[in-house]
Every structure is written in structure tokens, then in C-alpha cells.
Amino acid sequence: MDLRFTPEETAFRDEVRAFLRTALPEPIRRKMVEGRRLAKDDLLSWQRILNDKGWAVPHWPVEWGGTGWSPVCEYIYREELQQAPAPDPLPFGVNMVGPVIIAFGSEAQKRRFLPRIANLDDWWCQGFSEPEAGSDLASLRTAARRDGDHYVVNGQKTWTTLAQYADWIFCLVRTNPAAKKQEGISFLLIDMKTPGITVRPITTIDGGKEVNEVFFDDVRVPMENRVGAENKGWDYTKFLLGNERTGIARVGVSKARLRRLREIAALERLGDKPLIEDERFRIKIAALEVELKALEMTQLRVVAAERRNGNRPDPKSSILKIKGSEIQQAVSELLMEAIGPYALPDHVPHEQDERWNEPPVGPDWAAGLAAQYFNMRKVSIYGGSNEIQKNIIAKAILGL
Amino acid sequence: MDFELSEEQRLLKDSVERLLADRYDFSARQRFMHEPAGFSRELWRQYAELGLLGLPFAEDDGGIGGGPVETMIVMEAFGRALALEPYFATVVLAGGFLRLGASAAMRASLIPQIVSGDLLLAFAHAERQSRYDLADVATIARKDGSNYIVDGAKTLVIHGDCADKLVVSARVAGAQRDCSGLGLFVVDAGAAGVTRRPYPTVDGLRAAEVALAGVRVGADAVIGEPGNAWELITQVVDAATAALAAEAVGAMAAMHELTVEYLKTRKQFGVPIGAFQVLQHRAADMLIALEQARSMCLLATMSADDSDILERRKAIAATKVQIGRSGRLVGQQAIQLHGGIGMTMEHKVGHYFKRVVITGTLFGDADHHLVELARMGGLIAAT
Numbered sequence: 121m122d123l124r125f126t127p128e129e130t131a132f133r134d135e136v137r138a139f140l141r142t143a144l145p146e147p148i149r150r151k152m153v154e155g156r157r158l159a160k161d162d163l164l165s166w167q168r169i170l171n172d173k174g175w176a177v178p179h180w181p182v183e184w185g186g187t188g189w190s191p192v193c194e195y196i197y198r199e200e201l202q203q204a205p206a207p208d209p210l211p212f213g214v215n216m217v218g219p220v221i222i223a224f225g226s227e228a229q230k231r232r233f234l235p236r237i238a239n240l241d242d243w244w245c246q247g248f249s250e251p252e253a254g255s256d257l258a259s260l261r262t263a264a265r266r267d268g269d270h271y272v273v274n275g276q277k278t279w280t281t282l283a284q285y286a287d288w289i290f291c292l293v294r295t296n297p298a299a300k301k302q303e304g305i306s307f308l309l310i311d312m313k314t315p316g317i318t319v320r321p322i323t324t325i326d327g328g329k330e331v332n333e334v335f336f337d338d339v340r341v342p343m344e345n346r347v348g349a350e351n352k353g354w355d356y357t358k359f360l361l362g363n364e365r366t367g368i369a370r371v372g373v374s375k376a377r378l379r380r381l382r383e384i385a386a387l388e389r390l391g392d393k394p395l396i397e398d399e400r401f402r403i404k405i406a407a408l409e410v411e412l413k414a415l416e417m418t419q420l421r422v423v424a425a426e427r428r429n430g431n432r433p434d435p436k437s438s439i440l441k442i443k444g445s446e447i448q449q450a451v452s453e454l455l456m457e458a459i460g461p462y463a464l465p466d467h468v469p470h471e472q473d474e475r476w477n478e479p480p481v482g483p484d485w486a487a488g489l490a491a492q493y494f495n496m497r498k499v500s501i502y503g504g505s506n507e508i509q510k511n512i513i514a515k516a517i518l519g520l
Numbered sequence: 521m522d523f524e525l526s527e528e529q530r531l532l533k534d535s536v537e538r539l540l541a542d543r544y545d546f547s548a549r550q551r552f553m554h555e556p557a558g559f560s561r562e563l564w565r566q567y568a569e570l571g572l573l574g575l576p577f578a579e580d581d582g583g584i585g586g587g588p589v590e591t592m593i594v595m596e597a598f599g600r601a602l603a604l605e606p607y608f609a610t611v612v613l614a615g616g617f618l619r620l621g622a623s624a625a626m627r628a629s630l631i632p633q634i635v636s637g638d639l640l641l642a643f644a645h646a647e648r649q650s651r652y653d654l655a656d657v658a659t660i661a662r663k664d665g666s667n668y669i670v671d672g673a674k675t676l677v678i679h680g681d682c683a684d685k686l687v688v689s690a691r692v693a694g695a696q697r698d699c700s701g702l703g704l705f706v707v708d709a710g711a712a713g714v715t716r717r718p719y720p721t722v723d724g725l726r727a728a729e730v731a732l733a734g735v736r737v738g739a740d741a742v743i744g745e746p747g748n749a750w751e752l753i754t755q756v757v758d759a760a761t762a763a764l765a766a767e768a769v770g771a772m773a774a775m776h777e778l779t780v781e782y783l784k785t786r787k788q789f790g791v792p793i794g795a796f797q798v799l800q801h802r803a804a805d806m807l808i809a810l811e812q813a814r815s816m817c818l819l820a821t822m823s824a825d826d827s828d829i830l831e832r833r834k835a836i837a838a839t840k841v842q843i844g845r846s847g848r849l850v851g852q853q854a855i856q857l858h859g860g861i862g863m864t865m866e867h868k869v870g871h872y873f874k875r876v877v878i879t880g881t882l883f884g885d886a887d888h889h890l891v892e893l894a895r896m897g898g899l900i901a902a903t
Contacts, residue, residue, distance in 0.1 A: 121529075121589050122522045123822045129521070192521055378900045402894035409899040410816075410838045410890070417815030424523045439808050513807060514800035518780050 136200040152205040167240035202372025213237035213244040217290040224348035247277040247291035264293035273339040283332040307353035309345040326494035369444035435516035438509040445499040452496040462486035540601040558726040559604035568637030582632040588824040592766040599770025609679035614641030616756035642683035644674035652884040661690035680728030681718030703746030723875040762820035768879040775854040813846035837889040844886030847876040
């Protein structure tokens, strides 16, 4: 038993750090540190920097651009990325539809889509949730009816993150309304430029416009854009959801945010001294750091077990999701508390907003922290709510 | 990075668990509790035969040469069994002082007796006013020729009732809460001037209040250099805290298993109560708390030997915070989910609960260690 990395792993970590120091554009890093929203171009250019380096899709098979790293090296890479802090690669392509295409797609689909995902030439979004299908995803109703060598899709998806930028959407659609709900679903790849698709933004409580409704009105999708077999989409969905494993803890992200919290608490004043010298506040930070340390160790245990079990998903990843989201929320809460009354001014940082270039009210470091706190409430809801994760723990681990 | 046990460590784990499974069911424990010493002398001999009593001591001193991982394995198994024997007091705690601080002559004379099961020890350190401050020692050791004369009162000495010898901390210099000026002395429990008041503790173990009035200690009974004991005390207590964390994890895991089993078997409204989602989620919360505690126990175990003292102290403090909090959550929910039967002395779950609560307070509760951790600058530095 040994917590230390091997010399090879340490050398790898240093290599990643050195790369990030030179390759991560400073304006993007500053935005990440300050918790400001990234523009579409930020994500595009960063993904291409990673792809030029050959590190865009490390977890993919080597023939499709993967690096063949061990689970520990993948973990180190992700941690270093998050702590830099660099933007997480857009998950919809590299973590979601990419692995599904690799596992179940046709050769033609692989050749057509995978290189463009790795380079973010195609921006993907996720068409899963519907107004009446949230946690009960399999009850989805968006229908695809066969018409010659096409499907005709009608229905509505919602909570579609960054659909406003998307070139493609991967969609769960009902192809057999008569079958049991899990057995009549197919997995379609749909070009967002197809006639009949309408995207309507949803403004979230933080003022952000990152999610959308997507409407399908007689949208014609070629049969060749179905992944795998008809009516087997639920199997691929379970694969996709099980694929999100240790990354969901986002330990590196929370570490970077806690560092930022200490910086801000050193700048804010409480009476005659910096806030960071207030014992009550330090104790709150320390309590969160303990939780985060425990989560980091739990994550390492899951990574180590993955290595032993030949990369099979571990139901313990539900623990990572629950604790990881709780900690992200708690850190965002302390960041907002740290700026005290300067939670008040509303910062609406959309590029489209006319106030985009105005200087913030109050200290620079306070801008957007309240919005971030409100925005972070989402992390215990998306990707299988924390209550659903507890159901998974109760069934898959405890046998209840 | 590796969380695997070695082949020898797996064998150790199997043999300890097998012995305890065979000999230490709940009814046996209740019997042992009522033996004169409050534990099983017979099991103590078995531990000696199995080599457990020599586990952490160097081979040159007559031990097995195990490290923190071996101690973790044994303590976790003891936690599962709710073992009553003075392993923590004798081998981990007082043994730690001998192992890391005693002269070759003292090691040669005492360690073989521990290993053979013939010598019980206890650490007499806490005092009425000291709460969790390890430096707060009012007991005085006055130099008298080559001897020391020790005067003071020690409290809550775990297994101090049965110990043959006590490792006593006393001040040779400095003010009452100074880190410097502390010394450690090995005192015969039967020495002139030592009076003990034994009593049972809420977790089913035993302890004693120890009064020291003009107790004469020879130069050969001094551990290390009097006045400079602080580093050794923190080192041994940190290692002991890691061991306590392992015991707590063993007890928490057992409580969680009992509770899940109960949810599957107890029927109300015509169904097993585990069919109710509100109870499923409680059981999931317990598992999360347990796994987080286990993670920190591993961190503490692997940090117990860290040569960077500040890093070690931070890791141990953070672990104690997690163990304290997880222990309360797991224990309280275990009782709640068992309902009325969990409130009774006849069910095992309440005994686990009580032991876990006490491991949570020994050497500092979660609040104490949170303050300590915050004072040490926390775990993550600003950039």
C-alpha cells in the first residue's frame, strides 16, 4: 500500500504541468480562475490545442486518437487539467457520443464523426431529457417513424446544454411505441441544420443561457444515422451513463476553486483584518477541505479498483457524483459568502448582452460569484440527480 | 499509487479475522466483559501466539517489524469484533513510546514481555484541565539525584486499571501548556505513591484515574530526554489516532452491514422496510459516510510515518474530523433504522455505536481537529 505515484507517474505529471504552463492561453486561464463564463471560441481553441498535442481524447482507443494511458495517468491528466485550471473538454462529444459510436457505431460513422469530435469540428449536444422525461428518462416520447430510408422525428427535448452552438445532436427517440418503454428506443445522430429543428433558449436562475429547448417538427433523419440496432438505444444509453465515472467527482475543479477562495478571503476585509484570518471562516474552509480530501482518496480507490477490474464501471462512482456535487456547491456557497454584500450586483455575462464589456460593480473578484452559486445548484440535478444516485447505491451496492 | 495489501498482509488479515470470527461473537464478548479484567486473558494469549502483540515492534527488539498498514488491519478487525482487550493501550499507544523513544536497554527488557503477553501497559497523560490539548500537563517530575520524583493526577487512563506499568507524562520545565519541558517516565503501577481508581467506560472497556504522590522513578525508567518529549508524544498519538480510525472504520462497516441486513429482514406494512425509499437513502448516506471515513483512514495510515511533520499532523487532524463526523452519522442512523431494538443492550448495534462515539472523542473530537487543521493552514494552499 502506497499513496505515492511511481517515478514514471510523477514524470508524467510534470510533463502535463509543463505542457499546461505553456499551452493554456492566459486569457482562458484567467477566466477560469475568476469563474467567468467562457466564449464558444475559448472552448474551440482549447480543444484544438489539446488535439494538436494528441491529448484531446486520451480515453479513446489508440486507433481513434486515444493515448493508451493507464487509469492512473488518465486521472493525473484530468486532475492537472482541472487544477490549472483549464476548461474541461466539452463532454457531449468526447465523453458521451464518441464512446457510444466507438462501441456500437458503424465503421462509416466512426470515420465520419470521431476525428471531427476530437477536434471539435462538430459541436455535439445531448438530446435525452424531455419535459415529461427527467429522472424517468425511459418514458421519453419524442417519436421517430420510418419513411423509406429515413426516420421522421417529432417531439421535444429540453435542458439541452449549449444547443445554440451545436452542429449535431444525439437523440433518444421512440421507434416502437408498442414495446415496453425501455425496449422501443433508438439512438439517432441528427444534424442540427436539418429543416424542422427549432432551438429556444432557457434562462436559468443565474441569468445564464446555457440550456435550451429543442423542438423537432417532421425532421427527416437518414437511417444511416442510427447508432446500432433499432430499439436497442436504451442499452447504449446505459453504457453512456455508466461511462461517466471518476471524472464526475471534479476534485481538481474544487481544489482550484478553494485556492481561489483563499485568495479572495485574503483580499476581503472583516473589521480590521483580512477575512482569511477569521477563525470561523477558516474553519468553514478547513471542513470543506477535509471532505474534498476524503473524496480525492475515494476517487483514487475507485481508479485503483478500475485498474484491477479491467476498467469496468464501479457503482461506487455514484458516491463520487454525490459528494463531488455537494462539495462543488459548498465551495460556490463559501465563495459567495466571502464577498459578502457584493453578492448583490447582477452580472449578466453573455457575449450577446450589451453590458458584457462594462466594468463590474464592486471588486473585480466578486463579479459573477453569486451567479456561479446559483448556477451550481444544477450539479446535484444533472447527470442523474443525487436522489437517483442514492437509488443506484441502494440497489446496486446494498441490494435493497 | 497502490491500495493493495501484500501477500503477508492478506494472510495477517485472514488469520485475525478467522480467530475473531471463531472466538468473538457477541455473546462471547458479553462474557469477556464480565471477566475480572473486563476482557479475555485467554484471547490475549491467542493474540500473542498469533504474533499480534509483537506486530509493530522491530525484529531486533523481538517483534515482527510490521508498519502502520499491519496495525490498521488488526485494529479494523478489532473494531468489527468490538474487542475488549488492551491492544490499543498496550501495543499501539504505550508500545509506540517504547518502540520510537525508549533506550535499547528498556526496549530489551520490556518489549519481549509485551510480545509474550506478560506485560500490559497504559499511557497516563490526560489531566482534568487538559481536555484535548496534548501539551497541557501539570504533573511535575522533579529531579532528585539521578532519580525523578513525580507528582500529579492523571485522568481517563485507558486500560489503566489492568496495566502493569504506566507511561506517565510529566513536566520537568516550562509553563503548564508549553510544548517544551515534557518528559515521559515508565512507572510501575504498584509503585509506592501510585493510587488507581478503576471504572468501566461507556463503550464496555475499562479505565482508571491515577494519582501520583511522590513517586520515585529511576534514571533507567526515563523515555528519551526529559524536557524534549513533545515530538515523540505527537508522533505516537498521531500513529495511535490512525489506528483508532481503523478501529472506527471496522465498527462502522459492521454497523452498516447489520443495518442493511435489518432493512432486508424486518417487515412492516407487509413488506421489508428496506423497500421504503426514505430508508434506502439513509442506508446510502451511511455508506457514503463510511467510505469517506475509510478513505481518510487509509490516508492517515499511509501518513503515520511521514517525515514531514506538518503534513502528517494535517493528515491526522483531517482524518479525525472525518472519522468523528462519519461515526456520528453512521451510528445515529444505525440506531434509528433499527428502531426500538437498537435502543437495547441486548442488540449488538448499540454497542458498536457507543464504541464509535468514543473513538470519535479520544485524542480530540471533530471540532477540536477542525480548529487545529485551520490553524495549521488547512489542506490546500492559496496560489
